[in-house]
Amino acid sequence: AGGLYLVATPIGAARDITLRALDILGAADVLAAEDTRSLRKLMEIHGVALGQRPLIAYHDHNGARVRPRLIEALGAGKSVAYASEAGTPMVADPGFDLVRAAIEEGYPLVSAPGPSAAITALTLSGLPTDRFLFAGFLPGAAGQRKTALSELADAPATLVFYESPKRAAAMLRDAAEVLGADRQAALARELTKKFEEVLRGTLGELAAEIAGNPRKGEMVVLVDRAGKGTVNFDDVERALKAVIGDMSV
Numbered sequence: 001a002g003g004l005y006l007v008a009t010p011i012g013a014a015r016d017i018t019l020r021a022l023d024i025l026g027a028a029d030v031l032a033a034e035d036t037r038s039l040r041k042l043m044e045i046h047g048v049a050l051g052q053r054p055l056i057a058y059h060d061h062n063g064a065r066v067r068p069r070l071i072e073a074l075g076a077g078k079s080v081a082y083a084s085e086a087g088t089p090m091v092a093d094p095g096f097d098l099v100r101a102a103i104e105e106g107y108p109l110v111s112a113p114g115p116s117a118a119i120t121a122l123t124l125s126g127l128p129t130d131r132f133l134f135a136g137f138l139p140g141a142a143g144q145r146k147t148a149l150s151e152l153a154d155a156p157a158t159l160v161f162y163e164s165p166k167r168a169a170a171m172l173r174d175a176a177e178v179l180g181a182d183r184q185a186a187l188a189r190e191l192t193k194k195f196e197e198v199l200r201g202t203l204g205e206l207a208a209e210i211a212g213n214p215r216k217g218e219m220v221v222l223v224d225r226a227g228k229g230t231v232n233f234d235d236v237e238r239a240l241k242a243v244i245g246d247m248s249v
């Protein structure tokens with residue numbers, strides 16, 4: 001049936017694609033992808049033939065130019081399947097303006113859900129999952145990054161950040177400074193891939209580990225919510241002494 005189909009693709013392990021996603025990729029009249037090469041490769045791995053169907057590049061740099069063509073196809077009653085380079089479209093990835101345009105024109109919108117690094121990392125982090133705040137990528141400039149972190153400091157939710165390996169050390173250092181070095185955190189990298197690794201500890205510990213022993217690969221940084229930090233025994237001792245002092249009068 002005609003409409004815009006948002007197709008989630010693997011974040012590493014090629015077999016993480018869903019059967020329904022493969023059906024949609026096999027049947028859509030028009031395919032659009034953030035990265036046509038990676039979608040082509042994924043379809044090849046799973047034996048989904050492209051045939052004579054168009055495979056159109058759609059990303060942040062050409063979206064304004066290419067979007068009318070995709071909307072026109074939808075207008076002609078065609079099915080258009082859109083995939084990001086990896087994971088779920090629009091989660092720190094293009095597709096938002098396309099979805100808005102499809103909604104505004106009243107075309108059917110269908111999601112074929114699947115992997116996303118944020119959710120995968122949450123499940124492995126050991127941090128509470130009842131409430132989480134997806135914060136995407138922080139700004140690259142240190143000043144802006146600290147401001148963005150301080151805006152999130154009191155959010156009553158596990159914080160989930162995407163980060164590049166190049167910036168991880170600086171990001172963890174700033175997070176430890178702004179959010180507190182004692183906060184529990186996790187760094188999950190290369191998820192579903194051969195060198196998958198999850199580091200868990202305080203922000204201070206993770207910052208020191210990554211500064212001393214930088215890691216490569218794609219990564220997600222997660223930080224526990226504020227407010228249930230470790231007990232400060234100096235404060236407890238002071239309070240107890242005050243009470244005991246009162247009693248002995």
Ligand code: SAM
Binds near residue numbers: 011084089163218
């Ligand atoms: N749309 C994707 C999703 O649903 O997760 C995210 C795309 S975003 C441009 C790329 C970022 O996602 C990476 O910089 C990294 O932070 C995270 N990411 C993607 N794949 C990952 C993986 N296999 N392991 C850890 N993080 C990953």
